[in-house]
Structure formats: structure tokens, C-alpha cells
Amino acid sequence: MIEIDGQAGGGQLLRTALSLSLCTGIGFTMENIRARRSRPGLMRQHLTAVRAAAEVGHARAGAAALGATRLRFEPGTVRAGDYRFNTGSAGSTTLVLQTVLPALWHAQTASRLSLEGGTHNPMAPSADFLADSYLPALLPMGIEASVTLQQHGFYPAGGGILHAHVQPATFKPASLLERGELVTMEAWAILSGLASQIGARELGVLGEELGLAEDALHLRSIKPPVGPGNALLVKVHHRKHAATFAAYGERGVSAEHVARKLARDVRAYLASPAYACDHLADQLLLPMALAGGGQFTTHTISDHLQSNARLIEKFLPVEILWEREADRVWRVVVE
Missing domain, CATH: 3.30.360.20 (RNA 3'-terminal phosphate cyclase, insert domain)
Structure with missing residues (x-):
């Protein structure tokens, strides 16, 4: 059981911990969830992510409730299937999807998901980002998934519908260093x-x-x-x-x-020749760590990337390093 202090990060730390717990079978407790936010604790989209992870991984999620600042998560066996999750608001469907994707990559058969809520939210990747940038970048790692936007959902009304199809992954290290002309x-x-x-x-x-x-x-x-x-x-x-x-x-x-x-x-x-923008960069770390290695270039090292890297190292036997190669070019290596 890994102990995590969540006050230094937002919902991303929680989602990464949930993903890694399902993939490794290692449980965790997180204290001070989103403690530095104006509204601390689990909000609706975070609670949906916890419940989605628990359903996909047949896990126990003690004290998972709106506003909770502490969570104990004990993973079970991940199973493929047809899943439906609803944030009940304009909470981000894409963040919920990204929470359970790594677990479903390890499943024996394909899965289908339907998610309802927000599809285009501030402070979350858009459905377009997932479809056009994130998922295509994972193909060289042996990870195949697709998303289809049925209906847009904006804050605060929500009402969006997103469908995903996830194949079992054949993980392999990848080098994403150049984006080309x-x-x-x-x-x-x-x-x-x-x-x-x-x-x-x-x-x-x-x-x-x-x-x-x-x-x-x-x-x-x-x-x-x-x-x-x-x-x-x-x-x-x-x-x-x-x-x-x-x-x-x-x-x-x-x-x-x-x-x-x-x-x-x-x-x-x-302005940089680097492969990944700052938003994609921190999201490449987890799949590369699951693949056992890899590297990519990015034009900046964000706080999100650094906190995500340190958390991944708690669950997986990898080391994540970065060094500046040129002005506006950083190389990030997972080994």
C-alpha cells in the first residue's frame, strides 16, 4: 500500500494513481486530495473517475464521496467489457476515460465505453485532442484505441457523449523525437x-x-x-x-x-522543433513507463510533468529523466 500526499497536485495525481494501481495491483491511500484548490476534495468528475476505476478493476474505494479529501483504493482484477460512465454534470469525460484506459490496455479482449458529461472543458483535454493528438501518438508504443464524439458537451450544461473502443496493447518502447515538416x-x-x-x-x-x-x-x-x-x-x-x-x-x-x-x-x-506540446508531454509518461521505456522531446518541462514523473516512479521500476538539448527543446527519457 503506497501512501501519497495529494496537496501538491490536483486531480491529475489522483487519476494517475488510480491508473497505476489498476495496472500494478498495488493499492494506495491519498491524503489531502486537491487541498490547495479553492474547492478541495473530490469533485464530481474526480468521483466518477474513482468509481469508473473501481468498476473496471473490481476494486474497493473506501470513503469515496463528494468533497472527500482522503481515499483508500484497493485494486482487484481488471476485466474488459462494455462500460458506461456519466459524470452527472459537465465534468470531463476525457479525464475519466484517460483514467481507465491504461487498465484496459492490459485486458485480454477489447472494451467499449460510453461516457456522458463534458467533452470540451477548460482545464481538461478536449475530445479532439484525444482523437487527433493523444491516441495517434500512442500507436508507436503498440497501443491502439479510438474515440468518437457523438455530441458536444460544454460547461456548465454538459450533455456531451463520447464513445471509445480500446484494444489490448502490445507494449513496446518508442522514440518520439521529431514531428517533421x-x-x-x-x-x-x-x-x-x-x-x-x-x-x-x-x-x-x-x-x-x-x-x-x-x-x-x-x-x-x-x-x-x-x-x-x-x-x-x-x-x-x-x-x-x-x-x-x-x-x-x-x-x-x-x-x-x-x-x-x-x-x-x-x-x-x-517556435520549437520538439515533438510534444506541454499538455501532451506529461500524458506520454505513463504509457511509456508501462511499455518499459521510451523517449520524446518537448518544448518545456511543466509542473504537471514533474509531479506525474515522481508518482509513476513510486509504482513502477522506472526512472524518468529530462535534459535540455537546445533552446526550447527538452529530451525526456523513461528507462
């Missing part, structure tokens, strides 16, 4: 229950700041609307990798501000 870059403004002018203004800024032609700017309105929502996406396709960036409209924040912030994130990535 730029092929295409496109932007999407997705609106639900909001005026199309908002998306047009966002796309206008992205076109100007990223040098995108008119045919690379796409405006989509969700019909019928699923509550008010606005997601702004930029997809950057290089020969060996596709990166997906997202920003979200907020009440009281101008469309131009949302677009400029997203453009800054994209330019920061393009």
Missing part, C-alpha cells in the same frame, strides 16, 4: 446557443495572428444547441505528429482575447 494548420470555432458573430471574430484574430487563409478557418454551430458553449480549436499537422490546441469562451471575456491567448499557445509550440 509542417503540412497544414486549421482552426475551428464551435458554438452552441451563441451568436455566430462570436466565432467569426475569434477566427478573424486567429487568421491574422497565425497567418491562416480563409479556407483554413471553419465555423460550426451545434444544432440543436446543448446549452451555451464556445470552443476554439487549432489543429497543427506535421508529417509525424498532429497537435491540437483549445481555448474556451467565458462570460465577460472578449472573443478577441480568447483567440489571442490560443494563438500565443500555438506560436510557443511552433
